[in-house]
Amino acid sequence: MAEVSVRQLRKNYGDVAVIHGIDVSIADGEFVVLVGPSGCGKSTLLRMIAGLEEVTSGDIKIGDRRVNNLSPSKRDIAMVFQSYALYPHKTVEANMGFSLKLRKMDRAEIKRQVAEAAEILGLTPFLKRYPRALSGGQRQRVAMGRAIVRNPQVFLFDEPLSNLDAKLRVQMRTEIRELHQRLQTTTVYVTHDQIEAMTMADKIVVLNAGHVEQVGSPLDLYDRPKNKFVASFIGSPSMNLLDAEVVSVDDAVAKISLGDVTIDISSRHELLAGSQISLGVRPEHLKLATTGLPVTVRVVEPTGSEIHVVFQFQEQEITAIFRERHELAPGAKVFLEVELDQIHLFDGKSGVRLD
Secondary structure, eight states: OOOEEEEEEEEEETTEEEEEEEEEEEOTTOEEEEEOSTTSSHHHHHHHHHTSSOOSEEEEEETTEEOTTSOGGGTTEEEEOTTOOOOTTSOHHHHHHHHHHHTTOOHHHHHHHHHHHHHHHTOGGGTTSOGGGSOHHHHHHHHHHHHHTTOOSEEEEESTTTTSOHHHHHHHHHHHHHHHHHHOOEEEEEESOHHHHHHHOSEEEEEETTEEEEEEOHHHHHHSOSBHHHHHHSSSSOOEEEEEEEEEEOSSEEEEEETTEEEEEEOOTTOOTTOEEEEEEOGGGEEEESSSEEEEEEEEEEOSSOEEEEEEETTEEEEEEESSOOOOOTTOEEEEEEOGGGOEEEETTTOBBOO
């Protein structure tokens, strides 16, 4: 196991810059998830750590070694890909032990290490099967087993669950997390799915257009997003961001205008009368009331344990989550009350958090 340090890392493809001076520190034994929309640079960053992409400038260290110019085989890492990358003509046992065979390890020791990894992953009954006879989840376990037997300092996962169905993804999330808790190997995991990031990570790195937007624990990012991008990306459904204007501010109260509706909130020193802001509120922090924001029901989505409702508020859309089974029909006009102690305020121009 080892810590991973990325300092002022840049990646250009010709004249096109895709990674812009990123700094990331990953502690020994930590499970870090790189998350962001398609094209944000997360897979490129992972591939640079792995040695599959050249570094334009900056430093990558694994433990106390600078690895910029080392080949992947010399970095003491193991990577699990989205596509499984199994040899179809080899059995599960042969696939898992192939890297050890290349090291010319003793055959009995290879068998022992493969058997140990297979036991951890529940693959013992399938060791003599070929990949074509396995389910998607079993193939992914084989790919993980192949990584485990190498006993690397760092595991790298590149969207390993994206080819699986929804139910299997949930199961595999749990299995990967339990595997990390058992092995305590430093892990860097890439996904575009923020639910995966929230449920699996010790620490999340949110990337956008080749820049780091915020680094923190899942709940840090959820409860105190640094800017509007993180606020809208972390959380499902995402945070509602409503255009607003600061009407007036005194020592205790700030009046905020949301179109035709004015609300009073606790004054904050960053607020200036006349400034444009965005008021953020999570879907679970809205409730039906007799007064508040006048909205019209657009779509009702029962999920079983909850009801997700999309409302129209003036020119903007608002999503709310209710645990109660309200009888709401499209076109109905109701009021939403905002839990004011749960709101988030962002600068209207920069998008930066205002407290």
